[in-house]
Amino acid sequence: MAATVSDLLDIDPRVFVVLADISASYFHRASARHPDRIINVGIMEQTMISLAAGVALEGFIPVCHSIVPFLVERPFEQLKDDFCYQGLGGNFVSIGASYDYGTDGMTHYGPGDVAILATLPGMQIVVPGTAGEFDTLFREAYTNGSPTYFRTSAHQNANDRAVSFGHLELVRSGSRATVVAIGPMLDRTLSAIDGLDVALLYATTLAPFDGQTLRAAAAARSVIVVEPFYEGTMVAEIVRALAPDPVRVEAIGVPRRVLSRYGTPEQHDADIGLTPAGIRQRIERFLDSGR
């Protein structure tokens, strides 16, 4: 993230970075080169977002960054009013997806970010599966004049794919159902569906959602979405894309309960079944129930 944004600071004089302490050390060198276009406001996230809107009012392209709860949930109203309502473009790059900070407790978990941001008109949502994909998608979208949320994660897939903003990618074909793997869920989903007759779509842009590609790929109107955040977040978008046809949907992701244990992301995955085996089990159950 810092490498991409620092590079853009060098080549695009409109880029203006607004930080709230988190990751500030990653921008020391860029700050020395562009002291007028990087500010670390301190621990004041509401001001980070409103200040960025002020920067946008003057024609700059702001980039804000923090851990999910402090970028999305604490200053949510600032995102709504100062960017969406005012029709301003800006970029909001998070770290600490879901339980990436798995030993720090619920205050530092962020499985609800995409669900609440999806309520905001005009908010674009991007969930890259690798750092390389973040670089590609950010460079493609950061100037597009809309508020855009980039959700980065410690969970990454092994390889970059040729992603493109706003498009689902058909990874493999199949007839019994269509699985949609979102961002860092791709690798484990590929393992989970090994040998199953299902199609697989890879999603990195969630809003705007590429319903056209889903509609073309989901002939059976049975869809399973594997989500790295609260499960069910994308169901409404999937149903909308396939409307008015009746559709069977299964959502596999983070359950909506307080995650009260402390552990590695892998331990949390195992606890909630977000592993290749757990995902396969739920996919098989879904396929069997539709016979």
Add this chain to the structure above:
Amino acid sequence: MSAGRAIVAGDDTRGRTGFERVRALMEMAAGDEKHDPSAHSTLDIVWVLYDRILRFDPTEPRSESRDRFILSKGHGPVALYAVLATKGFFPADELERFMTWPGILGGHPARDRVPGIEASTGSLGHGFSMAIGVALALKAKDSDRRVFVLIGDGESNEGSVWEAALLAGSLELPHMTCILVNNRSSTRPLGDMAAKFTSFGWVARDVDGRDHDALETALRQTDARRPSLVVAHIS
């Protein structure tokens, strides 16, 4: 472009006559049903800003060479609407449609609908930090245009106001002025706000919020490095 000069220059758009026209427009628009103490408390300040301080051209409301004014509290915008209309940003008869379906003038101001409105505000505690962003952006553009932001004493209950006060006081923003209107609407006593802002690094002054000459003097003063606070007391 010069301070307080409207394109539609006329006897009734400046000075005391202009102010009386603005007051009449505001009363007409607000009426009894929409009586708003917030508008009455900011009327003199907004008038002095647009009549004596700000550089603007109503035919080019987004001109780079304008000074910026953000009504952070967003409440009581009819005073600002009446001033903008009198100064030529839009026809005065728009005030007749204040807060109605066919009108563009809402109960809180929207930048994409009303010429001259810099920022859409209404939820308290947003515009102050936006003004810091504007001031930093102007600094990055090497512009010497001034940025004024008006906050209320009730608004100052919001934590984000204190974030902004702390932050701006630590930055070199000599072209930024915050106007705090104290009409005693704060649920909690605020104490000496000038002293509080001074402790954060601001230059602060107290002034009678109805005294146009005193307001002008206070609003003209700037510091070489620090942002300025003008606490306008409304009796």
